[in-house]
Amino acid sequence: MKNNRITQLFGIEYPIIQAGMIWCSGWELASAVSNAGGLGIIGAGSMYPEILREHIRKCKLATKKPFAVNVPLLYPNIEEIMTIIQEEDVKIVFTSAGNPKTWTGILKAKGIVVVHVISNSKFAKKSEEAGVDAIVAEGFEAGGHNGREETTTLVLIPMIRKASDLPLIAAGGIGDGTAMLAAFALGAEGVQMGTRFVATVESSAHENFKQKIISTVEGDTKLSLKQLTPVRLIRNKFFEEIEAAELRGASVEELKTLLGRARAKKGMFEGDLEQGELEIGQISSLLVKSNLQVMLSERFGRNSSGQSQNLPLLIFPDSGILLPEKLMYF
């Protein structure tokens, strides 16, 4: 597992990446994952520029290991965000939700490693042309915003592997080591997990949301708002209102009005489980409380040479056959 293109690109021990997530992945989560030998990502999408600066500075104090910032490219304050990233000397940026052409060259000229998130082969090619260092291919199972094509991870990864030779990170529906192995078998060289990390202690999500995630069962999440930007949500009152509006043929404008502002903050950060937007992936129904709500940092022991060794154990909690030394083969 060590020394593949992803670990080398980021300078990390394990090709396990904690996704950048609005309202959930601040400096505490990102630094805990980085300290554990994976790559932690600060999600800039819900942060005002100066808040992002604060998170970057705190993350640097909390870890000496590499970490990244995720920037959805449709962000309204994008210029300011990118300036802060450069001023604060962030070394790795994951861009998403937009055209990779706009920022990749500028960031790379400053020596920043750039990774772009895609959900189809067309954007894999565009990312390659833009000069990104790696791509994240995110399938239909994923939490948060989602591709219109609805291609599942199982189909998407080999498809992208064929379309591009770039280092490839799989995302969507990966919550433990068995799924990680499957992703590697399909051609991925790293995994990005979002849902898996939302209910951890270090996540900044509201406690109500964390409890809700753990209690979800099969079928509790569904893709919503396909006419605006498709997003996978937990079914709640807000979800049902949108669904009813879509069924009666509501226009895009009506849907926008119904969505209003700050729905995601209301649900995921303020804990309003009825009226808030609750973004989470299908894998939430497989997550088990005992493995989740533990301080990540407490779980990560160090071996005699000071390397953290328990990140694989965290995601392979029950897999005797997949102990860290076995992971060396991947």
Ligand SMILES: Cc1cc2nc3c(=O)[nH]c(=O)nc-3n(C[C@H](O)[C@H](O)[C@H](O)COP(=O)(O)O)c2cc1C
């Ligand atoms: C609560 C939540 C918020 C998310 N926010 C973002 C975001 O701000 N930017 C982004 O690129 N992806 C975002 N995502 C998608 C993740 O980065 C990641 O690709 C996805 O969660 C992977 O699928 P999984 O949820 O099945 O692990 C979000 C996902 C979740 C669950």
